[in-house]
Amino acid sequence: MAPLLEGPPPPPCPSKILMRESIRLSANLASPLKVRRGQGQGDDERERVLCCEVWGGKRYKYVGMGKGKGMAIGVAQAVPLHSSHNPFEDLITFIRSWVVPDGYPESVTSSYAPYMQWRALKYFFGGAMSVFTTRSLLHSVGIVGKGSASSAVAVNWVLKDGAGRIGKMLFARLGKKFDSDLKQLRFTSDLFMEFGAGIELATAAAPHLFLPFACAANVAKNIAAVTSTSTRSHIYRAFAQGENIGDVTAKGECISNIADLLGTGLSVYISKQNPSLLATFAVLSCGYIFCSYREVKSVVLNSLNNTRFAAAVESFLETGRVPSVKEGNMKENFFPWSQKQPVIIGARLIEAFQKPNDFLSVQPLFEKEKYIVTYNPLKGQAYALLREKSSSDDVMRAAFHAHLLLHVMQTSKKVEATRNPINYAKVDIFDSHTAYSTLSAADIQAEIADTCGRVSSLYSVFKNQAAQQGWRMSESLLNSGNARVLKIEEDEM
Template sequence: MTWRALKHFFGGAMGVFTTQTLLSSVGVSRNRATPGAIAINWILKDGAGRVGKMLFARQGKKFDYDLKQLRFAGDLLMELGAGVELATSAVPHLFLPLACAANVAKNVAAVTSTSTRTPIYKAYAKGENIGDVTAKGECVGNIADLLGTGLSILISKRNPSLLASFAFLSCGYVFSSYQEVKSVVLNTLNRARFTVAVESFIKTGQVPSLKEGNSKENIFSPPWLKHTPVVLGPTFGDAFQDPASFLATQTLFEKERYIVTYNPSKDKIYALLKDQAKSDDILKAAFHAHVLLYFVRLSNVNQSLRNRNKYGQSKLESPIPTNSDFVAHVAESCKIVSSSYGVFKSKAAEQGWIMSDSLLNPGRARLCELKEQ
């Protein structure tokens, strides 16, 4: 809440400069336009922002998957919108398109902030007091916003440099936002925190505590960037580069409701889900995928070291595993998962983690078995 209050303080201060700039650009201070034209421009600006807010709100379900990443991305978007608003002072004749774009960005950021706020407050609640926690949290934010607004009004009377003021307030806002997000401790396992927990378990045999797991979560990983090495619930065509690789691994997963494979051409691990897969099967598939990823990376590192010892510094690239190597890795991972998945679940529960497949955001594709008539 301290970082949240500081963020609202910088946000309130920034609001004075952006509002002042917008009013100047639209023609209020210099009487460049008639009151009717000014009103129409202002209404169009706000209307564009509301349309953008409604369209973006359709992505609401994704706010639960990557709460911290989206919240921080929303605050970055808020500062981008503020920067565009300040830019209207340099080109006042482009007020309407710039102001519309800025308002869309800020409204999208507002939706992100509002949608991710309740889960954060829920983490503070110790019982059925989420309403009380929310009320007090919003009070803190409003007080800080008013203090920032008041101080900024006093400073603006001295006509400070607009660029310097924006740079200082923007840095303070972004830094406070990052610290706010990093300090929140959630007990649910989304993809980022699940990755931290599984990797720690593989390397040390222990599941990190709630505080440690949250502190290691990567905030600079926007969910819309498809660069993750593990894909959960992909299509068949994405997972297998040829039928032979499917046939080689299918028999290893006859008793499971999922199939885990590695596609060397894309350098990714794919966990395909069968149509009868349940919640625990999805969690197990994700766990298995990270185990296989560990084996593949370890094999690549070892092979690179062997190449370096044999050929010198010119052969450091990781080779693409052969089909036999790949099948061996999958078979080895199956043995590890069968004996360690239950241990991982129990240790995660001991640390207070809540295991749920819903936050892992698995894809919709499912494997269906064809039965002979």
């Protein structure tokens, strides 16, 4: 099938120039002005409320400042709205971001709160009990005697476990990423597991640093544990063909325990031969990481996260065909050191737009949409700003539009470089800092206006093809940011 976007872009036609001027004029009338008189004629300083935004549970308004009748706004700042300046409320907001799911209480059922209250109390009593049980176990095997020495060793051991639990809490704040980027996090957690094992090995060389080394190792291992627990159900659900998720999970854990026992038996046998500790650890660690890579690679998920969605849209725009579920998963890259984000979904206005006038110019194009897309040539990234109450389909449509815009920008740059071989030799079209720095704001606005006319038909075809290929389109796992653009209220002008 031929590519959907084929050939070099046509030169600007009179209708496109007319559209550009219409956008500019409507931007100047988009919001009210507040005039501050300057000292000289024509130096009136004008203030315009660009938009309002909610981010991190707080509301902001973006205020632009400019001079003269042309109102070329050069500076914008985010001003907090209804700020209470109450440090206690800020502390509560910070704690909530760690201990409750995103979107709480709407994102969970009513039984979630009582369940977690009783679960927290259960773990409170269990944690208090652990000091005494650990002391008894150490005493029973003759490691320590009675009295204060026994208590000190037990406390050190419990502190080691406590440090690991802190690691769990730190990593648990990733929240929705456990749903959307579970492959990436699963492989990263296994790297943490091996890092922790290496630190434990180092305690033999520095026994006097047992407590800090053991604490650091436990933090790394508990990060791996919380990731494994949080992603396990999604992986087993991908294997279950019916209502047998519990059976699949139980049998999978049984196989894991059998393999773990066999590995333990082998290590006991090998240790009796007094091999080189470092060489043995290196071989086993390499085997662990390789198997982890193959394990994650074998998982086939029919949901569209950021990485799989990008691969599907890129294939669709280049070939006119959405890849199958298996093909899309094979294209997914989950190495933590090679993760790039060419498209940012749910970005803040201050991240997406270089100048306030850029926002005012494209805003009229998206009056009927639940999002706004733009392109930042300095960063080489496309951005999708989401409006309040945007649905899952709105987020997916915004992401598709942003990828379409990015594809158009990349294609136009390749064509331009090909036409001018001298520039082609000097400019790396994949370098986000240099590839698109020559584009003017008018060029970008014209491309955005062009994609607005094509996105509806292309997105409809993409959704139909994706559903036919087996992708689950009913819900989106695109891990968008939590910033939302709001309507300007009267009291916020």
